[in-house]
Each structure stands twice: as structure tokens, then as C-alpha cells.
Amino acid sequence: MAITVAGAANPLTPELMLSLARPSPASLSPNGRLAVFSASRYSSDVNKAIRNLHLVNLAADNKLSDLTPQAPETSHDNAIWLDNDHVAYLSKEQLHVKAIHADAESYQLTHFPVGISNVKVNRAANLIAFTAAVYADGSLQGAKDKDEHQKSAKRDTALAFDTLMVRHWDEFIQEKKNNIFVVKIKKEGDRFSLDGEATNLLLNTGLESPVIPFGDQGDYDISPDGQEAVFVSKINTPDNAWQTTTHIYTVPTKGGVAPKNINPESVGAASHPVYSATGKSISYLQMLKPQYEADRNRIIVHSNGESKTVAANWNRSPSSILFDSKDENIFVTAEDQGRVKIFKINLATEAIEAIVDKHSQSGVSLIDDNTLLYSTSALTTPSDLFTVDVQTKTIQRRTDLHAETLANVFRASPEDVWFKGDHDKDIHGFLLKPIGFDPTKKYPLAFIVHGGPQSAFNDNWSTRWNPNVFASAGFVVAFLNPTGSTGYGQELTDAITNNWGGSPYIDLMKGLDHILEHHDYIDNTRVAALGASYGGYMMNWINGHTDRFNCLVNHDGIFDTKNGYYATEELYFPEHEYEGVPWDVKAKANYERWNPANFVQNWKTPTLVIHSDKDYRLPVTEGLATFTVLQRKSIPSRFVYFPDENHWVLKAANSLRWHAEVLGWIQKYTALPKTTDANDSQIVFETSQIQI
Numbered sequence: 001m002a003i004t005v006a007g008a009a010n011p012l013t014p015e016l017m018l019s020l021a022r023p024s025p026a027s028l029s030p031n032g033r034l035a036v037f038s039a040s041r042y043s044s045d046v047n048k049a050i051r052n053l054h055l056v057n058l059a060a061d062n063k064l065s066d067l068t069p070q071a072p073e074t075s076h077d078n079a080i081w082l083d084n085d086h087v088a089y090l091s092k093e094q095l096h097v098k099a100i101h102a103d104a105e106s107y108q109l110t111h112f113p114v115g116i117s118n119v120k121v122n123r124a125a126n127l128i129a130f131t132a133a134v135y136a137d138g139s140l141q142g143a144k145d146k147d148e149h150q151k152s153a154k155r156d157t158a159l160a161f162d163t164l165m166v167r168h169w170d171e172f173i174q175e176k177k178n179n180i181f182v183v184k185i186k187k188e189g190d191r192f193s194l195d196g197e198a199t200n201l202l203l204n205t206g207l208e209s210p211v212i213p214f215g216d217q218g219d220y221d222i223s224p225d226g227q228e229a230v231f232v233s234k235i236n237t238p239d240n241a242w243q244t245t246t247h248i249y250t251v252p253t254k255g256g257v258a259p260k261n262i263n264p265e266s267v268g269a270a271s272h273p274v275y276s277a278t279g280k281s282i283s284y285l286q287m288l289k290p291q292y293e294a295d296r297n298r299i300i301v302h303s304n305g306e307s308k309t310v311a312a313n314w315n316r317s318p319s320s321i322l323f324d325s326k327d328e329n330i331f332v333t334a335e336d337q338g339r340v341k342i343f344k345i346n347l348a349t350e351a352i353e354a355i356v357d358k359h360s361q362s363g364v365s366l367i368d369d370n371t372l373l374y375s376t377s378a379l380t381t382p383s384d385l386f387t388v389d390v391q392t393k394t395i396q397r398r399t400d401l402h403a404e405t406l407a408n409v410f411r412a413s414p415e416d417v418w419f420k421g422d423h424d425k426d427i428h429g430f431l432l433k434p435i436g437f438d439p440t441k442k443y444p445l446a447f448i449v450h451g452g453p454q455s456a457f458n459d460n461w462s463t464r465w466n467p468n469v470f471a472s473a474g475f476v477v478a479f480l481n482p483t484g485s486t487g488y489g490q491e492l493t494d495a496i497t498n499n500w501g502g503s504p505y506i507d508l509m510k511g512l513d514h515i516l517e518h519h520d521y522i523d524n525t526r527v528a529a530l531g532a533s534y535g536g537y538m539m540n541w542i543n544g545h546t547d548r549f550n551c552l553v554n555h556d557g558i559f560d561t562k563n564g565y566y567a568t569e570e571l572y573f574p575e576h577e578y579e580g581v582p583w584d585v586k587a588k589a590n591y592e593r594w595n596p597a598n599f600v601q602n603w604k605t606p607t608l609v610i611h612s613d614k615d616y617r618l619p620v621t622e623g624l625a626t627f628t629v630l631q632r633k634s635i636p637s638r639f640v641y642f643p644d645e646n647h648w649v650l651k652a653a654n655s656l657r658w659h660a661e662v663l664g665w666i667q668k669y670t671a672l673p674k675t676t677d678a679n680d681s682q683i684v685f686e687t688s689q690i691q692i
Contacts, residue, residue, distance in 0.1 A: 002027075003686060004626055009408065009410065010408050010409050010410060011410055011435055011472035012388050012409050012410060012411055012468050012469055012471075012472040012665075013469070013471070013472065014469055014655065014656055014659035014660075015044055015656065016043050016083075016328060016405070016409065017043065017114070017399045017463060017466055018133075018401055018652050018656065019041065019042055019380065019405070020041075020382050020405060020406075021037070021039040021040070021041050021401045022039060022040045022382065022383075022401065023037050023039040023054075023375070023382070023383050023384070023399075023401060024038045024077065024302055024363075024461070024487070025041065025362065025363025025365075025375055025386075026056070026363060026365065026373060026375070026385055027079050027080055027083050027087075027365075027684075028365050028366075028367065029079060029128055030083065030084050030123065030366065030372060031113075031373075032085050032367040033056070033057070033058055033059040033084075033327065034055060034056065034057055034058060034059070034084075034100070035055075035056045035058055035373060035385065035398075036053055036054065036055050036056070036079045036081070036087050036101060036387070037053070037054055037079065037462040038051050038052065038053050038089070039051065039052070039054055039077060039232075039401065039459035040053070040078055040156075041070070041136055041143070041193045042652045044522070044653075044656065045650070045651070046072075047603065047653050048072070048073075048380065049652065050070055050071065050072065050073070050074045050075070051066075051074060051075045051077055052064060052066060052068045052069060052070045052071070052074050052076050052078055053066070053067040053076050053079055053089055053098070053613075054067060054683070055067040055100060055344060056385060056398055056399060056514060058367070058373070058387070058398060059593060060286050062397075062398045062399065062577060065204050065426045066202050066399075067079075067087060067100060068089070068098060068106065072567075074091075074441040075091060075092070076089050076091050077089065077090050078092050078117070078118070078119050078217075078594050079308060080119055080120065080121045081121065081123075082097065082121060082123070082185070082187075082192055083123065084194065085100055085101055085102070086098070086099055086100070086272055086352070087100060087629060088109060088119070088121070088128075088192075088679070090119060091106075091119065092114070092117065093114075093115025093116055093117065094108055094109075094110045094111065094115070095108070095109040095110040095119060095130075096109060096617065097107050097127070097191075097192055097617070098663070099190065104513075107191070107456050109185075109192055109193070109194065110183075110194065112140050112198070113140045113141045113142050113143065113144035113145075114132055114133070114134070114143045114144050114147075115132070116131065116132045116181075117130065117131055117132070117422075118130060118131040118210060118216055118217045118219075118220075119218075119222075120217060122222045122223075122224075124224060124225055124226050125184075125225065125226020125227065125253070126184055126185050126186060126195070126226075127180065127182055127183070127184060127222065127226045127253065128130065128182065128184075128185050128194075129180060129182045129220070129222055129229065129253075130180075130181055130182060130183075130198075131178050131179065131180055131181070131209070131210055131220075132178070132179060132376035133174070133176040133177065133178055133179075134138045134179050134200070135176055135177075136175075137173060138179060138200045138202070138203040138204065138383075139200070140170075140181075140198060140678035141368025142562065142626035143176060146173070152177075153299065153598065159172055161173070161188075162568045163238045164238070164240070164241035164242075164569075164571070165240065165241045165569050165570075166569070167616045168212055168213050168284065168569050168570075169211075169212075169213035169214075169568055169569070169616055169617060169646060169647070170213070170614040170615070170646030170647070171200050171614075171616075173688060175332045177208040177209050178209055178211075178212065178215065179200050179201070179202040179203070179208070179479065180201045180202055180220055180229060180230050180231055181198045181199060181200050181211070181392070182198065182199050182201060182207055182222075182229070182255075183195075183196065183197065183198040183199065184196050185440070188324075190623065196432065199253070199254070199255035200255070201229055201231075201251050201253065201255055202231075202251075202259070203255070203256075205258065205259055205421060206236055207233040207236070207249065207259065208234070208236065209231040209232055209233045210232075210497060211230060211232060211233065211234045211246060211310065211500045215232075218271070218272050218320070219232045219271075219272075219273075220232070220275055220510075221274045221275050221601070222253065222275070223275045223278055223279045224275060224277065224278065224279040224375045225251055226253060226561055227254075227425030227467070228250055228251065228252055228253060229250065229251050229252075229253055229445065229556060230248060230249065230250050230262075230273040230274075230275065230282050230284075231248070231249055231251070231259075231273065232247070232248055232249075232270055232271055232273055232284070233245045233246060233247060233249060234273075235247070235641075236249075236319070240457055240573055241569065241570065241571045241572070242291065242571035243267075243288065243290060243291060243572055244265065244268060244269040244271050244287070244290065244291055244293055244457075244572050245266060245267055245268065245269070246271065247261050247262075247263055247264065247266055247270060247406055248262050248263045248266075248270050248273050248282070248284050249261055249262065249303075250259070250262060258297040258315065260372075261600065262302055262307070262308065262524050263284075263286065263300070266286065267288075267289075267290040268286065268287035268288050268290055268292065268295055269286075269287045269293060269295070270284055270285065270287070270300075271284065271285045271286045271353075272284055272319070272320060272321060273323070273605075274321050274323070276321045276327045277324065277325045277326070277327060277366075278326070279334070280303060280405045281301050281302060281303040281323075281327060282299060282301050282303075283299060283301045283302070283310075283321045283323070283330065284302070284321075285297040285298065285299065285300070285318060285319075285321070285395075286298045286300045286309075289576075290572075291572040291575055291576040292488065292572075292575075292576045293572070293576075294452070294454030294493055294575065294608055295317075295490075296315070296316075296317045296411070296490040297317040298312065299311060299316050299321065299330070299332065299345070300319060300497075302419065310330070310345060310347060310350060311345055311350045311352055312624040314352055314493075315489045316335070316336055316343075316487070317334060317335065317486065317487075317493075318330060318332035318333060318334040318489070319332075319333050319334060319340075319679075320333045320364065321334075322364050322365070322366060322372075323368065323685065324369045325366070325368070325369050326646040326676045327347065327520060328345075328346065328348070328408075329344050329345065329346050329347050329348060330347060331344055331345075331355070331364055331366075331372060332345060333362060333364060334487075334488070335456060335458060335486050335487030336354075336357075336487050336488055337428055337432065337682050338416070338428055338429075338456065338457065338458050338481065338483055338485075338487065339357060339358060339359060339458060339487075340359075340361050340362065340458055340460065341354050341355075341356060341357045341361065341410045342354070342355045342356040342361050342364060342372065342374065342388070343355065344390060349361070350454065353574065354444045355372070355388055355393060356374070356391055356392040356393070356579070356586035357377040357385075358378075358459070359376050359377065359459045359460065360378065360458050360459055360460035361374050361375065361376055362374065362375050362383070363375040367387065369390070370388075370390050371389060371390065372387060372388050372390060372537065372617070373385065373386075373387050373390070373398070373604075374386060374387075374388070377460045377461040378459050378460060378461065378467065378546075379413075379414045379430070379432070379461065379467060379470065380408065380409075380411040380412075380413060380460060381402055381411070382401070382402055382461040382559075383401075383461065384397065384398070384399045384400060384402070385397075385399040386398055387397040387685065393530050395453070400636070402462060405607075406618060408433045410434075410436075410468075410471070410472055411468045412432035412433050412434070412437075412468060412471045412477075413432075414430040414431070414432060414467075415430065415431045415432070415622050416428065416429075416430065417429045417430060417432075417442055417478070417509060417511070417514070417515065418482070419511055419514035420510065421482060421503070421507035421510050422483065422503040422507055422509065422510070423503065425483070425492065425503075425507070426483055427481065427483075427507050427510075427511060428432075428455065428478065428480070428481050428488065429479055429480030429481055429511060430457060430459070430467070430478070430479055430480075430566045431476065431477065431478050431493060431515065431519070432467050432468065432470075432471040432476065432477040433471065433476060433628055434471050434472075434473075434474050434475055435471060435472050435474065435475075436460060437521075438521075439521050440460065440521075441521060442477070442522070442523040442688065443473070443474065443475065443521055443522060443526075444475050444522075444523055444526035444527065444528065444550075444666075444670035445475060445476045445477075445515070445516075445522050445524075445526065445527045445528070445670075446467075446470045446475040446476070446477045446478070446528050446530060446666060447476060447478050447479075447508075447527060447528065447530070447531065447549070448465060448467065448477065448479040448529075448531065448535070448643070449479075449480075449508065449530070449534075449538045449539070450481070450485070450531070450534070450535055450536035451498070451531070451533030451534045451535045451536070452484065452485075452486075452530045452533065452534050453484040453485075453496050453504065453534035454484055454485070454486055454496065455485065455486055456481045456485040456486045456488075456658070457480070457481055457485075458486045458487070458640045463655070464532075464648055464649065464655070465532065466658060467479055469659065469663075470663075471665065472501045473572065473663050475528075475666070476519070476521070476522050478511070478512070478515050480507070480508060481503045482503070482504040482505075482507030482508050482512045483495045483496050483499065483503035483507050483533075484499075484503075484504050494532060495577070496577075497576065497577055497593075498577065498578060498579050498590050498594075499538065499539045500534075500541075500561075500577065500594040501538075501545070501594045501596075502594075503595075504538070505538065505541060505542070505545065508538070509546070512527070512548075516690050518613050521580075523673070525550075525673035525674045526552055526670040526671075526672075526674065527548070527551060527586075527670070527674075528549060528551050528552070528665075528666035528669060528670050529542055529549045529551075529552050529553070529577055530553035530555075530557055530662065530666070531555065531557065532557070533555070533556055533557065533641075533647065534557075534558075534583040534616065535557070535569060536554040536555050536556050536557015536618075537596060537608065539552045539553065539557055539559075539560040540557055540558065540559055540626060541594075541596050541598075542600070543596075543599075543602070543605050543607065543684075544598075544599025544600060544601075544602045544603060545599065545601045545602065547604050549605055549663060549674075550605075550606070550667075550669045550670050551605060551606040551607065551608070551666060551669035551670070552605050552606070552607040553607070553608045553610070553662055553665060554607055554608070554610070554623070554626060555610050555611075556611055556612065556615050556617075556618050556622075556623065556647055557618070557622065557625070557626065558618055558622055558628075559596060559597055559622045559625040559626045560596070560597040560622070560625060560684060561574070561582075561591045561592075561594055561595040561596075561597075561622075562582050562588075562592070562594060562595060563584050563622075563625075564618065564622060565578075565581070566627070567621065567622075568616070568617060568619070569616050569617065570617070573589075574591075574681070578594070583593050593659060600629045600633075603629060603630065603635060604633075604635060605635070605668055605678035606635060606637065607626070607630055607635065607636075607637050608634035608638050608640065608661065608662065608665040609621070609623050609626050609627045609630070609638070609639045609640070610636070610639075610641075610642075610649075610658065610661065610662075611624070611640075611641060611642075612641070612642040612644075612645035612646060612648045612649065613641070613642065613643045613644070613645075614643075614644065614645060614647050614649070615647045616646070617646075617647045618647065620641070623639065623641075624639070626637040638661070638665065640657075640658070641652055641662050642658075668674050
């Protein structure tokens with residue numbers, strides 16, 4: 001079902017965007033009649049967000065109600081169904097229970113010594129599973145005792161390390177490790193309580209799950225009978241900083257048994273292990289290439305001690321797996337040409353069929369073998385719940401959380417753009433028209449480059465780089481998926497390796513030429529380029545290779561590929577991208593070839609530089625170095641520094657400042673046509689010309 005937007009006069013401002021509800025994936029009741037989800041809402045007036053639970057009656061006209069109140073300081077999340085009448089959820093890192101059909105108050109179910117997260121329930125075995133960070137003794141009480149002892153007794157603030165990693169994403173590596181626990185529950189009358197002590201399934205194993213920094217509930221699963229768990233864990237050997245190797249393990253939930261590695265041959269990253277509905281099989285996603293975090297995910301089904309690759313030749317990379325009730329089909333989500341679709345794969349024939357193919361889907365669950373519940377977001381609207389009939393592909397909207405707030409708010413529907421890029425490849429992207437569009441007028445262009453680089457702009461909602469915010473600010477917005485992008489076949493994704501400033505740059509320049517040629521309402525003398533991460537790298541690369549842009553915005557971008565290697569945490573990433581370590585003679589030439597720092601003599605474009613102190617992927621010195629060059633060369637520039645953000649700007653007030661800085665910068669430098677001095681030259685290097 002396509003999501004359409006009627007014309008409206010009010011702009012989508014950053015303030016409005018951040019105030020919209022941010023719903024979580026839904027949790028289905030055992031009978032499939034109800035769904036519960038959490039949603040957060042930010043108020044700029046008090047600079048706070050609340051997150052509460054919502055109940056959807058799928059069997060009764062999709063009636064929506066608050067299960068917990070939208071009250072100050074509320075933060076309720078990770079809802080699970082204990083039975084058809086009771087929902088458990090996390091509040092202040094402990095589980096609470098709420099009866100859905102009564103006015104009874106919620107009550108606290110767990111009182112563990114430390115906070116817990118990533119909670120799951122197995123009703124067949126009356127089992128709750130959760131994760132917690134603990135020390136080597138593996139106990140929850142031990143974690144609390146040692147934390148309190150260190151807080152009171154430790155005088156210095158030093159951290160000492162004998163191996164990499166020292167830090168990851170936005171925090172230094174801690175002595176505590178994520179472990180998976182299970183505990184029995186029981187019901188007496190209408191109240192639930194714990195039945196015994198929690199058992200650490202990873203005790204004395206040296207394994208950690210979920211995997212930091214982004215591991216979550218998807219890193220483990222409980223078998224349908226509750227007797228076994230499956231989980232993913234990364235290698236804990238000294239080479240973990242330069243390898244992506246993860247393994248899938250099974251372990252009995254009774255505890256006291258060593259986990260069993262079911263993919264010991266893995267040298268790449270494995271993820272998303274799930275049990276089939278019958279419990280006879282485990283499926284997971286497996287990358288084959290070592291050191292490569294953007295390899296194609298293969299679907300593995302493990303049964304009776306043997307593993308089989310399903311749809312081995314399918315040139316897409318799925319990101320989730322769901323079995324039907326009979327283990328006959330699986331449903332997966334995967335990027336495909338700017339969308340995230342739901343596909344059905346028959347396990348016997350391996351036939352692949354798209355079930356939902358518009359916009360972007362996530363959080364898929366099974367109501368019955370013919371009905372899926374899932375979330376959809378689009379470039380025009382945040383997530384809402386839908387169901388689809390698997391046979392007829394008929395889609396039904398189940399929630400409309402944003403209808404009232406967005407009723408009179410402008411959101412441009414995306415136009416698909418296809419053009420020929422480097423080596424005559426077909427390259428895709430999107431274009432949005434600005435608010436109040438008049439085809440007889442001329443508009444400035446915001447040309448946005450995505451990060452990754454192995455990622456893509458998809459037809460989904462974002463609160464960090466939302467193209468419609470730029471369209472509401474008066475810009476035509478172009479955002480393309482050049483070489484290196486995902487969802488267009490693994491060959492395009494892989495082609496950026498040792499090619500960072502080559503084909504992707506040529507694709508972008510050809511794409512810009514195509515857009516300007518075919519859309520005469522764009523003023524080609526008023527064009528701003530913006531990007532984050534790899535997109536920030538591309539801003540620095542652009543500054544050294546063309547002066548066709550009025551201004552640039554570089555968010556957390558790479559300045560020096562060599563220094564970036566020595567300062568980052570995930571060494572496997574640059575080692576794969578530049579085909580080795582920078583002290584290897586051959587690889588050193590690759591680092592040098594694609595190093596923006598080697599072309600600063602050409603820089604002349606006004607640039608806004610944004611960087612954050614807790615960005616350990618690309619440390620803040622990369623942004624400072626960029627700003628230093630700009631200032632030393634007297635190029636108009638500005639440095640915006642966030643001391644409390646990581647690679648992303650996540651805090652709402654900081655996001656408002658980020659948007660004010662970015663929009664103010666590009667509006668300033670596109671207000672008037674770009675003028676070219678007689679001594680300036682429009683330089684656009686082809687791959688063969690990029691030499692050191």
C-alpha cells in the first residue's frame with residue numbers, strides 16, 4: 001500500500017519532527033487479538049521525552065488505548081505478554097506487570113540487584129529470559145557489590161588494557177560483560193512472581209551476548225519448549241578488533257552446561273538466530289567474508305546437526321527471519337532498490353516472493369500463517385502498524401499514530417531517479433520537491449550523501465537526516481545510492497572496496513549532472529552538498545576535486561585515512577576497505593590514494609564541520625583537522641562540537657541545534673548564485689586521474 005500525502009501549507013520543522021511519536025515494534029498477545037508497543041514523545045518545552053505503552057485491539061476495529069499513562073518521567077519499554085491478560089514491561093531496568101482488562105495498578109515483578117534488558121518470555125516453560133552486564137563471577141549480586149566497592153574504594157580513574165579493543169562506538173570497554181539469564185515465573189491468583197533464582201547461561205564461558213555495541217533481543221532466542229537457548233557471540237581472542245567473526249551457540253536453559261558452537265567454521269559475522277515454530281530447526285544469517293561487515297547475509301537453516309544455505313543465489317541481504325507455524329516457509333525483510341520489503345521463501349522449493357514491496361518494513365510477527373503484523377515507515381511518515389494477507393497481499397492499516405499531528409504538514413512524496421553511473425552502471429536515488437513548489441520558479445538543491453559507505457537511502461522515516469525537513473526549508477532534495485550502496489545486489493556494494501573516491505564520486509557527479517539536466521526548476525548556481533560519516537569523507541573528497549558546490553556540510557567525516565586507521569576501534573573496517581594495514585607497502589598506497597588530506601591544496605568551498613567527542617568510530621580529531629585546514633586557508637568555515645554525542649546526534653535538544661546550524665549554513669550560501677572567479681576551475685577527476 002502506497003502512503004500518499006495531501007498538499008499542506010505548514011512546513012515539517014525539526015521541532016515538529018522530533019515531537020512525533022517514535023513507536024517500537026509491536027508484541028503480539030498469545031491469541032493474536034491484541035498488540036502492545038511503546039512510543040516515546042519529546043517535548044521541547046521541558047526538554048524531555050516520555051515513553052509509555054499502547055494497546056491495539058486487532059480484533060475490534062483496531063481500537064488504540066494507553067496501557068500505561070503518558071506521565072512525566074515515564075519510560076516504559078520492552079513489553080512482553082505473560083498471558084492474554086497481562087503485559088510485563090521494563091521500567092527503571094526492572095520488570096513490571098500490568099493487567100490489560102482492569103484498572104489495577106502495575107506492580108514490580110523483578111527486584112534484581114542490577115538493571116536488566118532485552119527481556120523475552122517463554123510461556124510453555126513459564127520462563128523469563130533477560131540480559132545483564134556482570135563480572136567474571138557471573139552473578140547479579142556480585143555485579144552490584146563490585147560496582148559499589150569500586151565506587152567507594154577506588155581512588156584513581158585509570159582504565160588499563162592489555163589487548164584491543166580499548167573502546168567501542170561511544171564507550172570504553174568495561175570489565176563487565178553482557179550475559180543471558182533465565183528465571184522461572186509462577187502465577188498465583190491474578191499475580192505473577194518469580195519462582196526461584198536467576199540462572200546465568202553463560203557462566204564461566206568467557207562468552208558475551210548480546211554483542212556490543214548494538215546487540216539486543218535479536219542476538220538470542222528461546223526454543224518453543226523453553227528447554228534451550230540459541231545466541232550469537234563474537235570471538236574474544238586478541239584479534240577481535242580486526243576480525244568480524246561471530247559464532248552461533250546453543251545452551252540448555254537449565255544451566256550448568258557448556259554452550260555448543262553450531263557454526264565453528266564461521267570466519268565472518270553471524271547474526272539473528274531464531275528457532276522455528278516447531279523447534280526442530282534454527283535459522284540464522286551468515287556472512288562468509290572475514291573482516292567485512294557488509295558482506296551478503298546468507299540464510300542458514302540448521303537441523304539435526306547439519307546446516308543448509310537457503311536461496312543461496314539470491315542477490316539480496318536479509319536482515320530478519322520469521323518461520324511460519326509448520327516450518328514450511330520463512331518470512332524475511334531485505335533492502336531492495338530503495339525499499340525494505342517482506343519476502344516469503346518456501347523452504348522446500350526455495351521460491352522467493354515479495355509480500356510487501358513499498359516503503360520500509362520492520363518488526364514482522366506472525367498472527368497466523370496467512371497474516372503478518374509489521375511496522376511500515378516511509379519518507380513521508382513515521383512508523384505505523386499494518387497487517388498483510390500473505391495470499392492476496394491485501395494490506396490493512398492498524399494504527400495511524402501521526403494522522404492528527406501531520407494532517408496539515410507538508411511532506412513531499414519521493415520521485416525515483418535512475419541514471420548511468422561509472423562504468424555505465426544503473427544507479428538509483430530519490431528526489432523531493434520543496435514546499436510550495438511552483439514549476440516556473442528556480443530552487444536551490446540540497447545534495448545529500450549517505451554514510452556507511454555500505455548502506456543506502458531507503459523510503460523510510462528518519463529523525464537524523466530527514467529529507468523532508470530540507471524540502472520544508474525550501475530546497476529540492478536529491479539523495480542517491482552510488483557504488484557501495486546496499487539493496488541493489490552485492491556486486492554494487494562490494495565495488496566500493498579500495499575505490500572510495502573513485503566510482504562513488506563519479507556516480508554522484510553524474511547523478512548531479514543528470515538531475516540538473518532533467519529538472520530545470522533547480523538553480524544550478526545554488527547547490528549545497530551534505531554528508532555524514534562516509535558522506536562526510538565525501539565532502540572532504542569533493543572539496544579537493546571540484547568547486548561546483550556553493551557550500552558543504554561535513555558531519556563526522558574522515559579527514560586522513562591513515563590516521564583514521566590508527567585511531568578507530570573497528571580495525572577490520574579500514575583493513576577490508578583498503579585491503580590491508582597501512583604499513584603494508586601495497587595497502588599503504590591504497591590509503592594514500594583515497595586520502596582526502598592529500599588534496600587539501602585544492603580546497604576552496606565554504607564548509608560547516610560538525611563532530612562529537614564520543615565518536616570513537618571517527619574520533620573528533622578528524623573534524624578538528626578538517627577545520628584547521630579550512631581556517632588556515634581562510635576558507636569560510638564553522639566548527640560545531642557536541643561533547644556528549646557519539647557518531648550520531650541523538651539528544652533532542654542537540655538535534656535541534658544541529659538542524660539550526662545545518663539549515664542556516666546551506667540557506668546562507670545558497671541564497672545567492674555561486675560566482676566563479678577567473679582563476680577558479682571546475683575540476684572533476686575521473687578514476688584514472690586520481691593519483692598521488
